[in-house]
Amino acid sequence: MIIQQEQIDLATAKGPMRTYIYRPAAEGSYATVIFYSEIFQQTAPIARSAAMLAGHGFVVLVPEVFHELNPIGTVLAYDDQGKDKGNRDKFTKPLVDHDADTQAMIDFVQAAPYCSGRVGAMGVCIGGHLAFRAALNPRIGAAACLYATDLHSNTLPAAPSDQTLARAGDVKGELLMIWGRQDPHVPDEDRALINRHLREANCLFSWHEFNGQHAFMRDEGERYDPELALNCYRLSVDLFRRAL
Template identity: 65%
Template sequence: MIIQQHSQDIETPTGTMRTYVYRPQADGNYPAIIFYSEIFQQTAPIARSAAIMAGHGFVVLVPEVFHELNPIGTVLGYDDAGKDKGNQDKWTKPLEHHDSDTQALVSFIGQQDYCTDSIGTMGVCIGGHLAYRAALNSNILAAACLYATDIHSGDLPSDEGNDSLTRTKDIKAELLMIWGKQDPHIPDAWRMLVHNNLLVSGNVFSWHEFNASHAFMRDEGERYDPQLALRVYGMAVELFNRTLK
């Protein structure tokens, strides 16, 4: 499908959140996917990923995940300075603020005549965590969580007992969990902690581990695996076609 793109400033309880919208050009209304980026916000690889998903018949929204902490339009570089700033933002913003961002996006989607009322989430790295976290919202029907960081530890800022690992039992959406077995940020023991917690919590989920490193979906840099990326895009499209359409 041919797609179109525009930006939308959405008001949240913690400030204006620039959001990039990718959607089919053809008239009609389509299910929505909230696509959460890495710590670097909407880089060129993230924009291309959003476009790929939109081309399969979805409205894809890419919010600036740390909008409170940066000027509108900020994109951090894939370098040491960008990593340092992005990680600082990650450890500064409470999960509760991400929750209110998600609700603002859900409300926005509900007001658009080009959207249906079916919503999924997808994300990479910290965005994988945020896609998982967003599934706590009862409006989210499915979530594709790609090499999600920091779920296992419960260390991201949040109120006591409100970390994502503890709240897993409250997720009703179907989860697609994607991991790289050579990911230094999420080693075996940490992945298994998340896996066992999903089992104990009774969640509906599928679990896939590949021989890949962190950020193997990012089509820039030496860790990119095009073959696996295509396979994972296909798995995400299958999930959302089945659960949202």
């Protein structure tokens, strides 16, 4: 589908949240996917991923995940300085503030005439975690979580009982969990821990492990695996078409 792009600053308790919108140009109402970025916010690879999803018939919202910690429009570079800043932001922002951001986007979707009201979530890296976190909200019908970091470690700012994996039983929608076996951020034993939590919480989920490194979806850099990325896009699109 031909798509169009725009942006909006959504009001949150912590200030305006720049949100980029990718949606079909054809008139109609479409299911929405909230696409959570890496720690670097909306880089060119993230924008291309959002456009890819929108072209399959979805409204895609890309929020600036650390909007209250950076000037509007901030994009961090894929270098050591950008990584260090992004990681500081990740360990500074409480998870409850991400919850509020998700609710602000859901509220927007309910009022937008081009949205059907059905909402899913997708993300890569910390965005994979945030997509899972979004699925704690009962309005999220499905979430595609790609090499989600920090689920197993319980190290993001939250009370122990409010850590994301501890609340897996609150997920009502369907989860798609995708991992790279060569990802040093979530090694074998930690993936096994996450899998066990999902089973014990009786989550509805599918689980895929591929021979890929961390950030294999990012179409910049030496870790990019184009064929694997296309397979994962297809898995995600199939999930959203079925569940939303």
